[in-house]
Amino acid sequence: MITAKTLKLSLKSLREFAKKRLTDEELIALDERDECPLEIVRHMCSPDKLGIQLLFIPEEFGGFGGGAFDVYCVCEEMARIDLGVATAVLATFLGSDPITVGATPEQKKLWLSRIADEGLLFAYGATEPDAGSDLGALQTTADRVMEGDRIVGYRINGSKQWISNGGIADAYTVLANTPAGPSWFVVERGAAGFTQGKPENKHGIRLSNTAPLSFADVQVDLSRLIGGVEGQGLLQAQAVFGYTRLMVAAFGLGAGWAALDRAIPYSTKRIQAGAPLSEKQGYTHKLIVPNVVRLEAGRAYIEETAERIDAGEGSLNTEGAIAKYMSTEAGNAAAEASIQALGGYGYTHEYMVEKISRDVRITCIYEGTSEIMEMTIARDRWQVHLKTRGQHYHDRAREMEALAAQHPNAGAREAAIAMHALADVMEQARVGRLTRFQHILLRLGEWIAYAECAGVLARRVVRLAEGKLNEKANRRFDLATFSAISRIFAREAALKVSTEGHRWIEGCGVEAPAPDLAAVHRAQAGLMADMDLVADALYGRSTKAARAA
Numbered sequence: 001m002i003t004a005k006t007l008k009l010s011l012k013s014l015r016e017f018a019k020k021r022l023t024d025e026e027l028i029a030l031d032e033r034d035e036c037p038l039e040i041v042r043h044m045c046s047p048d049k050l051g052i053q054l055l056f057i058p059e060e061f062g063g064f065g066g067g068a069f070d071v072y073c074v075c076e077e078m079a080r081i082d083l084g085v086a087t088a089v090l091a092t093f094l095g096s097d098p099i100t101v102g103a104t105p106e107q108k109k110l111w112l113s114r115i116a117d118e119g120l121l122f123a124y125g126a127t128e129p130d131a132g133s134d135l136g137a138l139q140t141t142a143d144r145v146m147e148g149d150r151i152v153g154y155r156i157n158g159s160k161q162w163i164s165n166g167g168i169a170d171a172y173t174v175l176a177n178t179p180a181g182p183s184w185f186v187v188e189r190g191a192a193g194f195t196q197g198k199p200e201n202k203h204g205i206r207l208s209n210t211a212p213l214s215f216a217d218v219q220v221d222l223s224r225l226i227g228g229v230e231g232q233g234l235l236q237a238q239a240v241f242g243y244t245r246l247m248v249a250a251f252g253l254g255a256g257w258a259a260l261d262r263a264i265p266y267s268t269k270r271i272q273a274g275a276p277l278s279e280k281q282g283y284t285h286k287l288i289v290p291n292v293v294r295l296e297a298g299r300a301y302i303e304e305t306a307e308r309i310d311a312g313e314g315s316l317n318t319e320g321a322i323a324k325y326m327s328t329e330a331g332n333a334a335a336e337a338s339i340q341a342l343g344g345y346g347y348t349h350e351y352m353v354e355k356i357s358r359d360v361r362i363t364c365i366y367e368g369t370s371e372i373m374e375m376t377i378a379r380d381r382w383q384v385h386l387k388t389r390g391q392h393y394h395d396r397a398r399e400m401e402a403l404a405a406q407h408p409n410a411g412a413r414e415a416a417i418a419m420h421a422l423a424d425v426m427e428q429a430r431v432g433r434l435t436r437f438q439h440i441l442l443r444l445g446e447w448i449a450y451a452e453c454a455g456v457l458a459r460r461v462v463r464l465a466e467g468k469l470n471e472k473a474n475r476r477f478d479l480a481t482f483s484a485i486s487r488i489f490a491r492e493a494a495l496k497v498s499t500e501g502h503r504w505i506e507g508c509g510v511e512a513p514a515p516d517l518a519a520v521h522r523a524q525a526g527l528m529a530d531m532d533l534v535a536d537a538l539y540g541r542s543t544k545a546a547r548a549a
Ligand SMILES: Cc1cc2nc3c(=O)[nH]c(=O)nc-3n(C[C@H](O)[C@H](O)[C@H](O)COP(=O)(O)OP(=O)(O)OC[C@H]3O[C@@H](n4cnc5c(N)ncnc54)[C@H](O)[C@@H]3O)c2cc1C
Pocket: 091, 123, 124, 125, 126, 127, 131, 132, 133, 134, 161, 162, 163, 164, 165, 202, 205, 210, 362, 365, 366, 367, 368, 369, 370, 371, 372
């Protein structure tokens, strides 16, 4: 268990370390040299130095036993510093996940204690040249090595691709096909027949080592089969998706904010047409505020999901997918807008937003692409829609209406409109049998993510208002601003679900009753004042709107 105070101190020492050792100049130079700063990564993972990995290791194995909420906070902070270094440090966590969820007690003790005590770096080896999103297409094999009729080990053959820490890790968790199906193995660096290829020349996260792995008759003994039972690999990988996707969601969030936190101060100093850019509404309301709003919607979903995981609600894979999808897409858009916000300077290396934009792009790809997230979300919630005979989102909308009755400014009323519209679109898709179109299924995934985020954001505003927000929760915004953020996002969600949903239902040739667009449009009332309020909060200005709220 990590207390709020310990977490705060850990984040502070992380920031201080980065300030000294990972300055902008250093990061730019490493990025240009395409170099992973191994010594810094080791420093961050050493138990007698920063010891970041200790936060994630259970107490019984020498760590601090951090939960999902702690992991989110550390991942966001790391991503604010550098997403490549964050990937290198957190790859150990990802790499050891199959052990955490699936290993025998002896295996856990061995490997998790070694990560805690020795700062062992891990890599997670799942992807292959022909098995990316579809891990079922896995071709790496692990053949049994027999002594009489007893299995004594395995012989691994095949290759892995795009493995973070691939060239620098001390140990690797490797997914391979046994006779009884995919299984995880631990393979140590230096094993005979195991080679690491040269690092990829990548678009971004150039401070992270990404390399292919090759296995030619690599022999491991039985104790290296995670869990000791064949065929559990895909289940073990699934069991941590909620958790690991939350980590990447936090990466998107941290990197997106890192870019905006450069664009915002820049715009206060850059004078054009006689005034700072920060005073130009056409600038702030296009490039800054909408990105802040979407990032905070993603954060709300991350925080609620992390709390639920920590409360023991299970691995919450669909929620992890929504958190990842929304936060990484928002982070990517925020970094892209930050380049625009800095104009020509944004397009150069020196001002960092260009690097952040290249770096954050990976978050929409690794740990499951955005399209795979859309599919995951839609498939799960489609089943819920069917089971509840189309009532699921109408019920959620009614909960929002009840919340709005108590807290009229929290964005719950607008979220309810989005949810009713979503329920209607899903029902029209069912009647028209439209999920046979993959595009409709994936678009449903997007609309579901927007509507759910709107609901979660409103719930967190209410918790802030009632003084019930988790003490580790982010408190960058006061209640008035947070409420405005929630309303802006929920209005966007309502408009998106209603108009895009109807467009695609009709687009499939199904005549459907038009959504109540008048209500959706009426809900946009106050949008400009809310955008002004958020802009003023970001720039530390006080306004009429803020005072009135
Ligand atoms: C820098 C970097 C680091 C990485 N680190 C690791 C690591 O440490 N360990 C590891 O195991 N892997 C790692 N990966 C691999 C990463 O997880 C995969 O790249 C990712 O899952 C996508 O797989 P793919 O590249 O084969 O793309 P593909 O699966 O071929 O996808 C290509 C495109 O098609 C879309 N697509 C795929 N399937 C479908 C479908 N059924 N329907 C519709 N659209 C679809 C995708 O969304 C994507 O847009 C890393 C990748 C990179 C680039």
